[in-house]
Amino acid sequence: MSEPLTASDETAKTLRIRATSLHAQVSERLRAMIGSGELAAGEKIQERALCELLGVSRTPLREALKALANEGLIELLPNRGSRVAVFTRRQLQEAFAVMAALEGLAGEEACESANDAEIAEVEALHQELLEYYREGNAGDYFAINRAIHERIVLASHNETLIEVYRGLNHRVRAMRFSMRMDPQQWREAIEEHESILRHLKRRDGHELGVLLRYHLRNKLRDAPA
Amino acid sequence: MSEPLTASDETAKTLRIRATSLHAQVSERLRAMIGSGELAAGEKIQERALCELLGVSRTPLREALKALANEGLIELLPNRGSRVAVFTRRQLQEAFAVMAALEGLAGEEACESANDAEIAEVEALHQELLEYYREGNAGDYFAINRAIHERIVLASHNETLIEVYRGLNHRVRAMRFSMRMDPQQWREAIEEHESILRHLKRRDGHELGVLLRYHLRNKLRDAPA
DNA sequence: CGAGAGGATAATGAATTCAAAATTCAAAAT
DNA sequence: ATTTTGAATTTTGAATTCATTATCCTCTCG
Structure with a gap:
């Protein structure tokens, strides 16, 4: 390399x-x-x-x-x-909060702007997510999880939003945190994802926005840093 | 110069x-x-x-x-x-939407993190805002309006949020748009600001968040560009 | 008279150079 | 033995230089 x-x-x-x-x-x-x-x-x-x-x-x-x-x-x-850059745990939490707010907006706008293919793609990823959940494969689960969130942001068709979100994503990646969840939390996350997909398919922007704004709360444990 | x-x-x-x-x-x-x-x-x-x-x-x-x-x-x-950079009207609308989402988060967090002095400052600015409204002084009104929004964001004490918001603010300034409102809209904006201040003083984060997320909607007419 | 070729000129992108600042390391002093 | 001093070395920040690309301008040809 x-x-x-x-x-x-x-x-x-x-x-x-x-x-x-x-x-x-x-x-x-x-x-x-x-x-x-x-x-x-x-x-x-x-x-x-x-x-x-x-x-x-x-x-x-x-x-x-x-x-x-x-x-x-x-x-x-x-x-x-x-x-x-060295990021503190606090900065990581801050970035999560901002990303959740952005995802909330993305959800609202995606319900108005996404085309059917984009929604189908999210649905396909969702099925993958469930697969990894059943397998207990946390690594791939988180990768798909992130992909779903990114797709929703992309589906907003709001270039400015996409760009700002991307910048924060780079930071969060740089932080290399571990998002460990216990089985209970994981189960809840899956349920939230079911809701997210349901509202997206119904194009219920308001509800999807609410969900996404609060989905990320308390998902974070902390970084090794 | x-x-x-x-x-x-x-x-x-x-x-x-x-x-x-x-x-x-x-x-x-x-x-x-x-x-x-x-x-x-x-x-x-x-x-x-x-x-x-x-x-x-x-x-x-x-x-x-x-x-x-x-x-x-x-x-x-x-x-x-x-x-x-040349910004389109669409990019301006996008930036407004993202800023509104960020202000919504800022409102929620400010209700938890702001100290009394910061809230007092917003209140003082609010009084100035009313003054300029009564005078029909649109120029200073918009300046104070912007200052209020900035103060709320600062009061969130979320450095990441503040930084992202600042970046968008630079862009919006660069766009040099005209935010013309008719008397009816102006009156509504004032009422919204009254609500904003009330919820901030009560530290009702949820309601303040909702207000700020929708406050900016439809405020924009367009840019000379 | 206008369109296009071709060469002069200027601007760009990147490497190199150079002065100033920080770091290292060895010797001296406590 | 540990700390301090100060010169040698390295690194940084910024200016300069250089090769490449684009732009402009003139001249030719249709």
């Missing part, structure tokens, strides 16, 4: 149209590295080493760092470089 | 500790210029000219541009530089 972003082969370089600017590629890459934990929270950014790893000069890397700092994923220390 | 960011006087330079990095100062400055309309929507960013105006080299300017692009205030055109 971690190959240079630019093709090392000269021919490939000249033949391939450069899709995006380097700083955008580096930003994307760093977000992924932070989200996956390859760059750990609090870790100092070694500019020169990262440049070498990514195969770019410091200029695009620093541009990317500034952009990510604006997103909250990187902290800039005056005259002392930058490090991966 | 528009003096270089760095002191031109050598003595001042050496004596004063440099507070923040150039890119941060430039970002701040550009946000203000976009918010005030000094840089108009859609306007091409002339890097060299701006550098000269701000008294910095292209490096910090470009870092700032990347950061603002991430915020949505600047558009990056591949190999063609950048321009001030």
Whole structure:
């Protein structure tokens, strides 16, 4: 893993149209590295080493760092470089609360704007969710759970909402928390998801909004941090 | 206006500790210029000219541009530089909807977290609002209106929420819309504000949340854009 | 007279350079 | 032995340089 972003082969370089600017590629890459934990929270950014790893000069890397700092994923220390942002338990709870509020709006708007295919997709994911619940497969359950929430946000067709939600999602991923639930909570979560799907299919925006705004409450235990 | 960011006087330079990095100062400055309309929507960013105006080299300017692009205030055109973002009427409506959702959460949390001084401050602003309403002074009315909403968000003591809200606020300012209301709507807005204040003082988070989530609906006419 | 080719000019994107600041490390002093 | 000092080294922040791409302008040809 971690190959240079630019093709090392000269021919490939000249033949391939450069899709995006380097700083955008580096930003994307760093977000992924932070989200996956390859760059750990609090870790100092070694500019020169990262440049070498990514195969770019410091200029695009620093541009990317500034952009990510604006997103909250990187902290800039005056005259002392930058490090991966450290999130507190409180910040995680805050992000959850904001995301729940956004999902509430997304639910309302999705009921008005979603097309049938999008709703069908959520339903399909819901079936998968139930499958993993029955199997007791928590890892895949959480992945699907997240996918469902994302699909509902996408179905709002509100680009601004989608973008803001995405930013928070990046942060939450960076936090690498463990969302452990006991069987009772898990059962309740499943019931809530049943309601969510039902209201979405009925396009009952108001009720779906209420559900989503409170669905995330108390789901969080805490992060290892 | 528009003096270089760095002191031109050598003595001042050496004596004063440099507070923040150039890119941060430039970002701040550009946000203000976009918010005030000094840089108009859609306007091409002339890097060299701006550098000269701000008294910095292209490096910090470009870092700032990347950061603002991430915020949505600047558009990056591949190999063609950048321009001030152009917002559509739809994006403005989207931003309003998201802000209303965030204010709803802010209201709920403010009722739990605000201290009495913060509530008193909102009440004082509310009195000012009424004053401007009676005077028919729309300009100051909107300024105070915005201040009230901001104070409620701040009173949530949810840093993540505050930050996300602030980002949207920058965009909305950049849009320079006109929020014209007829007398009937204005009267209704005042009544809503009365309710908002009443619920805040009673710390009735649920009701305040509902109010704020729907307060902004239909407030928007449109932008000159 | 207008459309298009082609070359000059300017702007962009990224690498490199350079000064200032922080960090490291070894020697000296308590 | 531990802390302190101060020079060497590294890292950072920002300016400058350089290759590439886009834009403009003129000239030719229809």
